[in-house]
Amino acid sequence: MRCEIRHTTEYHYPKPAWDSFNQVRLHPIQEVRQTVRSFHLHVTPEAEITSHKDYFGAIVHQVHVHDHHQHLLIEAQAIVDTHAVTLPVPAPFSVLRGSRAKNTEFLVPSPRVPAGDWPEIFEVKRPAPSDDLPSFLEDLNHTLYRRWAYDSKATTVSTSLAEFAQLNRGVCQDFTHAMLGILRQLGVPARYVSGYLYSGGEMVGAEATHAWVEALIPGYGWLGYDPTNDCLAKEKHIKIGHGREYSDVSPVRGTYYGGGQGKLDVAVHVYGEQ
CATH class of the missing domain: 2.60.40.2250 (Immunoglobulin-like)
Structure with a gap:
């Protein structure tokens, strides 16, 4: 495209x-x-x-x-x-063990994504080592989209992750930080992506720079997930860059x-x- x-x-x-x-x-x-x-x-x-x-x-x-x-x-x-984006094959959570040491910067806490019991706070069940990683990522993307509402006036650039969890509404930055917090607590390297979105009127977040998550799937690479719109980052997502959180990009x-x-x-x- x-x-x-x-x-x-x-x-x-x-x-x-x-x-x-x-x-x-x-x-x-x-x-x-x-x-x-x-x-x-x-x-x-x-x-x-x-x-x-x-x-x-x-x-x-x-x-x-x-x-x-x-x-x-x-x-x-x-x-x-x-x-076009190809989809990953099934892989258990246990495949992450060998990849964590090389991606610690996308696992450790940062100012906007601090340490915390984010899976429990966002009511996400912790997976077992044998659970399928790509399926879990897709389900988490859907869970955040379904439980939290997009509201461009609900939060500001300084709204904390804990505040977003209480408000139940926010913008793409908030959805992305929430998914990052959950994944990092589960040992999944994940990074913040800043970019653009061509929505064609079908998706939210296109009125400014957009944000989404890239999660590491060993054997496949980094795959983008957009919890604000409940979709993968495909041809309509144009990437500027990535970092640990919003402040980096x-x-x-x-x-x-x-x-x-x-x-x-x-x-x-x-x-x-x-």
């Missing part, structure tokens, strides 16, 4: 700001599941732009506006071809001098063609 993405981030300041520095993670990653055909980053006013790859392999742009300004526009445009963040309390506007448009 060919997907065209346009992502605009605008800051408006009541007073002149200067030395605005932003880290921008909006460049889709090149991997087996997708091919990046083009990417362009446009910034107004004129800015110094450099780039590097972060620890997890995502392309990060540094945008530095030196001069005084009251409006900052960061616009990313990309064309990406996504490819936040789309745009930065600092500036002066300016006062700025206003932020974000718009994401994804067009798809089979």
Whole structure:
């Protein structure tokens, strides 16, 4: 599937700001599941732009506006071809034993996904070593979708995992952190994915960057699960990058001098063609 993405981030300041520095993670990653055909980053006013790859392999742009300004526009445009996903064969939970030592960073607690009895808190039965891992992952994806409601106004970027468990509603970030917490407590390496979603009006979460989970299935690799929409991450999911949690892959963040309390506007448009 060919997907065209346009992502605009605008800051408006009541007073002149200067030395605005932003880290921008909006460049889709090149991997087996997708091919990046083009990417362009446009910034107004004129800015110094450099780039590097972060620890997890995502392309990060540094945008530095030196001069005084009251409006900052960061616009990313990309064309990406996504490819079909094959399904894993059955495999017992016991196959994970040899993979955990090499993936500890996706098993240990992090600030937004702390240690806790998350399987019990989210009422998920702990599997036996002989239980099928792919089936469990699919069932967990469905359980979170069925029991918790998507509500774009229920939580904020700072809502904790424990608060989400009590609220019973939230956004894709919350669903993803919940699935990560459960899987890591069960010894399944799992990572947070930031990206885009072409919904065609069928799924939620396409109005901004989207989030989902990638779980490790030994012998297969990493497979994406979207608990917000109760589906696998297939051709309609365009990946930017992955990390331990949201903080590792936040789309745009930065600092500036002066300016006062700025206003932020974000718009994401994804067009798809089979």
